Amino acid sequence: MIVSRRWLEALLNRPLDARDAAERLTLHVAAVDAVIPLHQELGDVRIARVLEVKKHPDADRLSLCLVDAGGANGPVEVVCGAPNVQAGKTYPYAPVGAVLPGGLKLERKKIRGVESNGMLCSAKELGLGADQSGILELDTAAPPGTRFVDAVGLADHQIVIDVAANRPDLLCHKGVARELGASLGAPVKLPVIPGAKALTDRPSVRQSDRGVVDGVEVRLEDPEGAPRYMIAVIRGVRVGSSPAWLAERLTAVGQRPINNVVDATNYILFELNQPLHAFDLAKLRGPAVVVRRARPGEKIVTLDGATRTLTTEMTAICDAERPTIVAGVMGSAESEVSSDTTDLVLECAYFQPTRIRRTRRALGLSSESSYRFERGIDMLGMPDALRRAVELIAAVAGGEIRAPALDLWPEPQQERTIFLRPDRVDTLLGVSIERSEVERLLTSVGFFVAPKDARLAVQVPGWRPDVTREVDLIEEVARLKGYDAFPDELRAYRPGTVPDAPEERARARVRDALASAGLLEARTLPIGSADGPDAVAILNPMSVEEAHLRRRLIPGLIGRVEHNWANRNRDVRLFEVGTVFRRRASAIDEWTSVAGVLTGARRPPHWSDGAKVPDMDIWDLKYHFELAVAAAAPSCDLQPLAGGAVGWEAVERGNGAVLGWAGPLEADAPVWAAPLFGFEVRLTLAERGIITYRPLPPQPPVERDLALLLPPGVSAAQVSDVLRRAAGSLLERLEVFDEYRGSGIPEGYRSVAWHCTFRDPARTLREREVDTVLEQGLKALEGELGVRRRES
């Protein structure tokens, strides 16, 4: 909502500082997004009086003027081409050096041989309208030399307010002025309309759905869509351009003046938040105004020239035959006020907010009116708004009203009354506020407060549809007092009953494990294209590429690796802990997944290494996968993929469920890229046991290296299992330290070397005992797996 500082000043009858007003509004009412000074580009232009007009010696159309522009060196000579220049009159004057809108900089120059010191300006040259038929004659008493913008009151500020959906009262100057007045202690009074005559007749409410006003029949057939509906008929108007004051008010809030009738209705909209619709009585068949639900398929050509098809969900304002207005949204091109219009029908209505919202959405058509009806206007303020509108139209466009306006209100309503307990104010706000202070604050913005028993009966004005219960009044008290007026000392509190979420603890544990292992955490968007039949589809996606929820993290991470490759980053190690989604029958499953991708050098190159650092391979992958599984799904074991594929699965002990996967990845890789590997595992919330201390053995270990020949098909895991079983508890550790194939080894066989550590925690082991244990192990290996010691 844009408000004009000068307009607010007129309502409060006092000068305002725009920044101060913005600050008060922000702290007590609604945030101000911007304060925009208007017409600053005219700051160089001065008021000047023409003292004398002579003919230019060499050009018939030009005159030579002696101009008093307030300068210390006396009057200056200015060449002027306008036919309307007259001695004794006042005009805007741009001196040499001034810059005009559009960037024109005035220089001293000769026009047909005579030097001109600046220029007298037309409205168009000042960016104030299209009129360039002559220079702009001013009606001002300001002395020559006064800044033009100050003298004519153009200097204004737009204050841009971010009005929340619940405060329709702030969508007009009166509402904003009311709040500002409460803060400044200044009352709001509607300014006198120049040339207006006060209407004496007040329309009376008719609890009826029909009536006649000045020969026009009005039927309210849809009181649900239009609970209150008022019509006035004004005859004998002259449609033309608006007086300057009216045009300036609208221009100041960014509205283009159209004609005196439309401008008058817009003025009321921005002053009082009452949308009005004026239409041409001559074009009204009947003449009748019928407010009804539209018929299916009924058509209307709206003001913007588009043909709209209506539905029964919409309210239409019709004449005896067809719709002339989409109620609350936009009128038809046909019934529009034109320069030929002499008799007007002026509508002042309350339309049901939900109805307007649906209509606006269905038609894809919104207007200043629909915006206000959707939020709810002041149903009780309609007669005052209509009366002021009629007075304004009569003042700026002439015409007269022969019969009082018609006010159809089948089910009249009154102000809402809410009871406020003063002690509840203190309980909620935490400080004690005097009852008189509460009354003063509420009264300052239009609530009517009366004591009732121990409570206050508070009458809510019609412009505050948002205030419906006691707590809403307490908010009024708090904000009017000012949130900053409340202390902010921490006080004691009771601890809560909610345990810290185990999901968050688990996620943090996994993140720490992978970050400590040398990976960088990534965050990718969970929306993309379908990557499996059970992907969850978004019913209203923004694009086809972003129409599904991710069902795994790996594809997103591959995309991020490719992005890094595109930026010449070769060494990329990323992990992500994020939510994934799967469709299962009618339900949607979501869980936290953990994934990582690895490519490039195993560690940063160091100058002492000489040769290139090796790239990461599947063994780096296996280590990181083990780490991730231990942190995310400790109930799982790693198993090599079946069927000869390179990779592993994380398999849950007991039930055999596969919760994770690791292996090489395909990607769109540049030639210089290293191989890419990845893993993903589902985060489980298994309870984790306490780790108990194992005593550090004081006895020395006995160590042996063992090179074994493994026949085809025998795995290291099998060898370890057999050795451990045969050697028993004395075998403390078993580590592979070498693998060899090639000369000296039979075809298909390989030599794998183990480093074995034996220890007895209770006593010193003798070499002979270790030899015996090792013999048992070798015997078992040969018997069960055909594995023998490698002859060296």
Next chain:
Amino acid sequence: MRDLLAALGELRERLKEIPQADERRLQDLKTEILGRKAGTLTQILGALPRLDPASKKEVGASANALKREFETAFAARERALKHAAGVVTGLDLTMPGRAAWRAGLHLVTQVVDEICDIFRELGFTRAVGPEVENERYNFFALNFPRDHPALDAQDSFYVGPDLLLRTHTSPVQIRTLERYPPPIRVVIPGQVYRRDPFDASHSPVFQQIEGLAVDEGITFVDFKATLATFARRFFTADTRVRFRPSFFPFTEPSAEMDVQCQICGGVGCPTCKQTGWMEILGSGMVHPAVLDNCGVDSERFTGFAWGMGPERIAMSRHGIPDIRLLFENDVRFLSQFAGGAR
């Protein structure tokens, strides 16, 4: 005896020569002072037995102390010369050390953790909830009217007739109130979705941190105190904070909290649109309708709630101009914050 003490005094002056001595001079000095036979100090020590017991004690103590000082000084100088010699012989200690890859958490994770940690100190535990929600949890239990503009399908992603991707973390307020009795003090970190195109300042998916406190006797003062304390801990202890009116269906009174702009310090700059303030969070006292909707007696219990966007806070605190940088995951970007956001 006087002579001996004077000699020791002169000798002490020689200590100053040691730090400047080169290797050769150092050897000469050592021989001259501590030489096994002819060393000046050795001779003084050798003369001790001939003194009377009182002098012996006095001179002996000084001489031995000085001897220790010389030994320490010689050793230090020898170490320094040896070190320098290493460079001369080819060990350039300015060469880079052997590194590991830079690794760590995403900036947004760090900011979320930092925020949750501050609230943990203020007694808040973490609570979480699903990202696919129904309209009751996402809207209606939170006191959104049935025809509220936020219910426009164009603002939310729907995945079923009554299923959408939550547009805020506020549904977890409802889930928590339904499950646990007051007193409740929780922070709710989580991912939320809005149907906004991906551009420099919007992402269709972002993080939010919600908070909720409900108990008997919680007031607007407690609300202000808790959030202002958070702001001063997260930014700086002297950061100015202000609260101003706002509107949310699930809070009443509602407030927005601003902190003094961290870029310009409050004088006004393009980042804060010349206001000197940065909007940090939306908040308010829990609307009684929300408590009633969850079966909590709104006459007996009151509370406050808030929600904030860690991405936005991270961007303003760390000077990140485009939200998309947070999702690109360029390792050069991630590495900048991998060692910690501060």
